Amino acid sequence: MQALNHQFIDNCWVNSHGTRHLPVMDPYHERQLTEVTAGDARDVEAAVEAARRALPEWQALGGERRGTYLNALADALTARREALMELSATNNGKALAEAGIDLDDAIACYRYYARQAGDLEARQGRRITHDIEGVDAYCYEDPAGVVGLITPWNFPLVTSAWKIAPALAAGCTVVFKPSEITPLPEQALAEIALELEMPPGVLNLLHGDGEGIGKPLTHHSDIDKLSFTGSNAVGERVMQAAAEGSRGVSLELGGKSPILVLADADIDQAADWVMAGIYFNSGQICSATSRLIVHETLAESLFEALATRIDAIRLGDPLGANTDMGPMTSQHQHERVHAYLAIAEREGLHAVRDARHRQLPPHGYFIAPTLYRDVPTDSRLWREEVFGPILCAHKATSDDDAIALANDSAFGLAATVISGAPQRARRVGRALRAGNIWYNSEQIIIPETSWGGFGHSGIGRELGPWGLADYLEVKHLIGPAD
Numbered sequence: 280m281q282a283l284n285h286q287f288i289d290n291c292w293v294n295s296h297g298t299r300h301l302p303v304m305d306p307y308h309e310r311q312l313t314e315v316t317a318g319d320a321r322d323v324e325a326a327v328e329a330a331r332r333a334l335p336e337w338q339a340l341g342g343e344r345r346g347t348y349l350n351a352l353a354d355a356l357t358a359r360r361e362a363l364m365e366l367s368a369t370n371n372g373k374a375l376a377e378a379g380i381d382l383d384d385a386i387a388c389y390r391y392y393a394r395q396a397g398d399l400e401a402r403q404g405r406r407i408t409h410d411i412e413g414v415d416a417y418c419y420e421d422p423a424g425v426v427g428l429i430t431p432w433n434f435p436l437v438t439s440a441w442k443i444a445p446a447l448a449a450g451c452t453v454v455f456k457p458s459e460i461t462p463l464p465e466q467a468l469a470e471i472a473l474e475l476e477m478p479p480g481v482l483n484l485l486h487g488d489g490e491g492i493g494k495p496l497t498h499h500s501d502i503d504k505l506s507f508t509g510s511n512a513v514g515e516r517v518m519q520a521a522a523e524g525s526r527g528v529s530l531e532l533g534g535k536s537p538i539l540v541l542a543d544a545d546i547d548q549a550a551d552w553v554m555a556g557i558y559f560n561s562g563q564i565c566s567a568t569s570r571l572i573v574h575e576t577l578a579e580s581l582f583e584a585l586a587t588r589i590d591a592i593r594l595g596d597p598l599g600a601n602t603d604m605g606p607m608t609s610q611h612q613h614e615r616v617h618a619y620l621a622i623a624e625r626e627g628l629h630a631v632r633d634a635r636h637r638q639l640p641p642h643g644y645f646i647a648p649t650l651y652r653d654v655p656t657d658s659r660l661w662r663e664e665v666f667g668p669i670l671c672a673h674k675a676t677s678d679d680d681a682i683a684l685a686n687d688s689a690f691g692l693a694a695t696v697i698s699g700a701p702q703r704a705r706r707v708g709r710a711l712r713a714g715n716i717w718y719n720s721e722q723i724i725i726p727e728t729s730w731g732g733f734g735h736s737g738i739g740r741e742l743g744p745w746g747l748a749d750y751l752e753v754k755h756l757i758g759p760a761d
């Protein structure tokens with residue numbers, strides 16, 4: 280596979296200024312696929328200049344025409360579906376079906392914001408109704424400007440779509456930095472921009488790591504707004520950088536989300552949703568429902584049902600038709616989850632299924648699905664984001680007890696409620712402090728709804744009209760009535 284030693288700036292591939300080379304891995308075979316040249320501040324400078332030059336024309340093009348580019352991008356992604364899924368599974372370690380979800384959610388997002396771009400144009404200059412006589416007021420929504428977008432490795436296509444699609448729809452121009460760990464799927468976005476002959480400078484893609492590209496991008500004074508998805512530690516640094524020049528910032532950060540199984544839940548259905556909430560994508564999902572809060576009367580039978588399902592998970596080649604769960608995406612993540620397993624051992628947690636007792640494939644950064652029961656609420660595994668296939672369970676005595684346990688977290692990204700009565704599930708869901716709450720379902724993403732979290736899970740909302748508003752500056756023209 281060709282080395283990624285070019286940056287995509289002004290609709291051209293240009294040599295990266297960087298001199299450091301980072302391996303791009305296949306985590307199943309534990310082998311290097313290719314390498315990426317980590318760019319530096321000079322690449323950021325060139326990309327920001329290109330994006331600034333492109334801004335007036337891209338804004339003037341209007342929402343309708345910008346929307347046609349977004350639809351064309353969605354079409355081009357659809358046309359490459361098989362190849363992209365394979366690339367994503369290979370570079371990311373996702374099972375093929377999970378790679379398909381990443382891609383399909385991304386495509387749905389580009390299409391949704393294509394429609395939103397048209398709606399935006401239609402509402403420009405609308406008259407505001409108000410009570411003051413003899414005065415007219417008109418509302419306009421302008422693009423926020425040149426935006427810097429940074430994404431993590433776990434769902435490369437969808438996390439980038441949630442930023443790129445609304446930014447372009449709003450009329451912003453983009454400097455985008457994918458994760459250096461999984462740069463291959465997103466590379467396709469640059470190839471597609473070229474193929475579609477998008478106006479030069481509208482979408483720029485820079486390869487590199489946090490030090491080489493991330494830092495200079497977030498500190499660049501000509502970036503009007505930053506949008507970041509990733510860890511809390513880096514998110515705080517991005518926010519500090521945004522403070523220079525009082526620039527806008529949105530952050531999608533970590534989670535430690537609860538799943539509440541209420542006393543009237545059906546055990547088999549609950550078990551299916553619990554499994555989907557934590558073991559999907561090998562647990563490497565910000566909204567993983569990694570804290571199971573189960574009514575005490577159901578706990579034993581639920582643990583039994585989960586144990587059977589955990590034993591049935593087939594770990595293996597992400598490209599294999601019979602694989603349910605692939606490896607961790609990187610050696611670093613593998614070591615990080617292992618460190619948590621060691622903490623669990625030191626804390627004396629009681630495992631229903633233990634990662635260390637299962638036969639693993641002969642190679643690959645695998646962690647076997649694990650379930651700990653009766654986890655104390657001051658355990659580090661109960662409170663910290665592990666980002667792996669590790670589920671912690673705790674019993675509740677009532678709905679109110681379950682709500683209190685669920686809300687006792689610094690994070691507030693997602694939550695799930697399982698109940699035999701939808702109204703009861705919604706009542707409990709309404710009491711939870713989280714941005715994305717599912718009831719009797721798991722991990723459903725709808726572009727029309729919002730995505731984002733309370734507390735340490737971030738600032739702002741992606742998706743829906745809120746995601747578009749993040750890239751807009753609102754202004755009013757007010758004067759005597761005509």
Ligand code: NAD
Pocket residue numbers: 429430431432433434438456457458459487488489490492493494497508509510511513514516517531532533534564565664666692736737
């Ligand atoms: P990370 O914070 O290590 O890296 C994210 C991105 O930031 C990467 O592109 C990285 O190169 C870049 N980066 C690193 N240092 C930087 C710096 N100093 N300045 C600017 N950019 C820098 O996160 P990760 O390990 O890639 O992803 C896992 C984390 O992402 C988890 O905490 C997970 O919860 C979170 N996440 C959140 C959401 C959400 O929607 N809330 C979605 C996916 C992942």
